Amino acid sequence: MSQMTMQEIARLSGVSLATVSRTIKNPQLVRPKTRERVLSMMAEHNYVYHATAADLSRRKSSVIGVTIPTTRNPVFASSSLAIQEIAQKKGFSIILGNTHHDAAIERQLLQSFQERHVAGMILTGFTLHQEAYLNNLARAGIPCLVIWEKLDEPWLSYIGFDNFKAARSMTEYLISLKHRRIGLIIGPFSKIGRVKKRLDGYRSALQDHNIAFDPDLVIEKEPLLYDGKEAMTRLMFLPKRPTAVFAASDMLAIGALSAAWDLGFNVPQDVSIAGFDDIDFAAYCSPPMTTVRVPSHEIGRLAAKYLIEAIEQGSMPLRHHCLDTDIVVRNTCSELR
Template sequence: MVTLAEVARRANVTGATVSNVLRNPQKVKPETVERVMAAIRELGYRPNLTARALARGRTSTLALLLSNIANPFYPEFVLAAEREARKRGYFLLVCNTDDDPAITRAYLEQIAGSLASGVIVMNTDLGEGELAGIASKGVAVVLCMWEHVQASRALPCVTTDFAAAGALAAAHLSGLGHRKFGVIFGGGSGGPQTIRLDGFAAALAAHGHSEKSLFIVRAHDSIESGYEAAAGLLRAKPAMTSIFATNDLMAIGAMQAAADLGKRVPDDLSVMGLTDIALAHQFRPALTTVRLPTADIAARSVALALEMVEGGTPAQDVYVVRAPELVVRESTAPAPSRQR
């Protein structure tokens, strides 16, 4: 078996430099990284991960707990997180909890501190106190994309301004002349998406719309649930000319329901979502939405977890990453003239 020392001799560097290339390549000159990696390929070197973990007192693995891998938002998030972890010399272990708190607890009990040195927790039914108990055992725990952010937390959280995202949607639809607004607000393990709804409603009020212009229904984060919710709204309020869904999947379901009920999007009905998953621009008509800084949040979450794994202390409780932004596509248009 090829040893690290043999790689060092072939690359004409020290063993410590080889270790840095494998663990923290960003700290090594690019030309040195290239020389070491060439020696690794030539010799067929494979690091002994178990031995490395024992020597360092921690693994080279981070765990990411998410609620439903079938939701296309999560694979997109995982891709960004995995790239950041790999860039820093770590592996990412993805754990799908299937919206089940018992599965979440089982993962935490089995991997935290043993298979993984740090854990990034997305939406979960577990309370922060229970997660803080895991952290008290010396495991780096970072909350990510939690919507209901408090002023002070027991654990650091990387998130975005969900109220601002809702406000952007309201300003866009109001600016197009709409006066009757349907809202489908979703929820999952992280609870109902009320912060997005609150931001939307507050912005409508600021633009002079009364509560009577707002028709709200709750659904689950899925195309099917969005379809059912939108169909109910459109049947109950046939004069409604716009729908805002707090999740892109539900917005796509709303467009399908509109088509089945004989309404043209966007001529008769404007529909918009929130998140900007890849499907939003692939669907027809392409979905107007509010883009969340998904890749930035994923990268910052990984970086923060690794800072903690390596002995750092978070500088703040809540990290609010770059603001959401409006992405206008084909599914919204000026309100029909009969409403103006």
């Protein structure tokens, strides 16, 4: 048990506790000779700094809380990676939790973040109806950033993109390829704000082009490969099947592609498929997936950067940062014959 404390090191080096603390945090305040003696004592006795005690004493923390819907969907990997890299470089630790899009779990997670007195939080795609709680946090002076959403509440900060616009663009792209019977496989829009926006974008595009909305053509699923496959199978067995399918998440799209392949449909000759997210795998499907590119890494990078700035400055300016998305045309969509 290397139970060495500063107190011990101080005694062993014949200096005061304060001096040990200084040689660690402000070495320039300590005479080189003294410093060396203390340092060598620490090395010799395997001293380990107690960051938690320091945080408490200093009344500030160096950990950041991050929530993610689920690690299972690689779409969030890229932004969370960016956050981790920047945080690590700046000396912050990350506490991570999966919400599974469950309001109760998310709530509990935020609670635990707060109890650990994190310096700030980044919430990836937070569940609807927690705004009140977020307000509490803001009032408690905890910098808090929502990412992957474009929030409607002007008093909450976010870094995201326009899910409505992105989904509408992709639908329009499909329409521009002469498709009029366009299936939609989509995540749980009844639970998740940004997914709802995608549904709305799809409907808006149809409406603008005088295409009647057909509820049989939209299937709500969890954003998982299996679900995408199942949904696609269902769509392809419809009496009047779609000529194009927009899967509003690459997980769903890749599942859908696999279904098409199994059923013997050629993509894109027999049916077009479009995805959303541009996860790494999208470019490596056969054929490579046409999808919506989302600035995932950039979102994470900005979030970490802004949050850490806010922590260091002691106050969080409101951020409403909406990044651009674009359509990556690859080979899963073609003009209707």
